[in-house]
Amino acid sequence: MADEALTFQYAEPAQQREAVTLGMWAFLATEVLFFGALVAAYFNYRIWFGEEFIAAARMTKVAFGTINTGVLLTSSACMAMAVKTYEEGSRRAPVLWLSATALLGLAFIGIKSVEYWLEYQEHLVPAINFDLQRHGGVAEIFFIFYFCATGIHAVHLLIGISLVTWLAWWIGTGRIDPASSTTRLIGLYWHFVDIVWIFLFPLIYLAGRSG
Amino acid sequence: MSTGTIWRCWAALMLLLALTTGLAFVPLGPAQLGVSLAIACTKALLVLLLFMELKASSGLVRVFACAGFFWLLIMIALTSADYTHRTDQRVPVDEVR
Numbered sequence: 001m002a003d004e005a006l007t008f009q010y011a012e013p014a015q016q017r018e019a020v021t022l023g024m025w026a027f028l029a030t031e032v033l034f035f036g037a038l039v040a041a042y043f044n045y046r047i048w049f050g051e052e053f054i055a056a057a058r059m060t061k062v063a064f065g066t067i068n069t070g071v072l073l074t075s076s077a078c079m080a081m082a083v084k085t086y087e088e089g090s091r092r093a094p095v096l097w098l099s100a101t102a103l104l105g106l107a108f109i110g111i112k113s114v115e116y117w118l119e120y121q122e123h124l125v126p127a128i129n130f131d132l133q134r135h136g137g138v139a140e141i142f143f144i145f146y147f148c149a150t151g152i153h154a155v156h157l158l159i160g161i162s163l164v165t166w167l168a169w170w171i172g173t174g175r176i177d178p179a180s181s182t183t184r185l186i187g188l189y190w191h192f193v194d195i196v197w198i199f200l201f202p203l204i205y206l207a208g209r210s211g
Numbered sequence: 212m213s214t215g216t217i218w219r220c221w222a223a224l225m226l227l228l229a230l231t232t233g234l235a236f237v238p239l240g241p242a243q244l245g246v247s248l249a250i251a252c253t254k255a256l257l258v259l260l261l262f263m264e265l266k267a268s269s270g271l272v273r274v275f276a277c278a279g280f281f282w283l284l285i286m287i288a289l290t291s292a293d294y295t296h297r298t299d300q301r302v303p304v305d306e307v308r
Contacts, residue, residue, distance in 0.1 A: 018272065022271060022275055028276070030279070031279075032279030032282075032283050033286070036279075037286070044290055047294045069228055073225065073228065076224075077220070077221035080220075080262045084214065184264075187263075191262045195255045195258055201231075202247035206235035210235065210236050
């Protein structure tokens with residue numbers, strides 16, 4: 001557990017700090033490839049279907065996507081503030097910054113849910129109510145990609161919100177070692193989920209807007 | 212990392228978001244995808260270097276961070292190279308058209 005000040009296998013705190021950071025990055029590298037496979041599929045669909053695929057991307061709600069990107073980028077800044085204030089020894093400030101981070105994460109999920117609801121009403125949800133006659137097969141392929149990518153991203157974000165909430169609770173009740181790396185590691189995970197969205201946003205929402 | 216750096220980085224991210232959304236509505240033709248991906252890469256680099264502290268990390272941590280993206284590049288480059296250069300126009304997904 002990273003909660004321990006120094007576990008027996010490490011000579012000094014700096015070595016432990018680097019080892020746990022390295023472990024987190026090894027995990028994040030697997031996550032890059034996990035989401036990367038979806039992005040690779042997107043590029044191949046774009047090559048195969050060209051204009052038809054891009055036309056389907058125009059059916060997404062660009063205003064919702066843009067606002068949500070802003071919400072997520074702001075949550076990352078709050079997370080960075082939480083890590084900074086925590087490592088400076090403060091115990092009240094990180095709880096407030098973590099709460100802000102979790103609330104912005106929830107706001108993102110809320111906005112995304114409204115978007116999903118609107119898409120449901122427009123019969124754009126594959127396997128549930130997709131209107132093949134109205135939208136066509138290529139649009140269905142696009143929306144399968146869309147719901148897989150944004151859905152898996154939302155699951156990652158929900159895990160992040162749970163971790164951040166738990167962390168805020170533990171820091172607030174003083175149950176966490178002041179020297180622990182846990183805050184920084186959860187921060188790395190949160191920023192990674194933000195990076196995934198940074199790439200999904202132009203691919204999903206901005207494709208073909210000027211066409 | 213100072214409070215100033217965090218919020219300057221946030222401001223830069225917001226400006227880039229406004230820029231990429233604005234440019235998406237300007238007819239740039241085939242350059243559209245490249246421009247939006249270049250802006251996305253800039254945003255991701257800001258988050259990686261500052262928020263994820265890679266700028267202040269050891270070389271080994273940076274190598275681990277680069278490894279995932281390097282393999283991703285190979286995966287996307289090789290699969291895209293395959294599908295862009297196929298001469299056989301009939302691919303299984305043509306059935307959905």
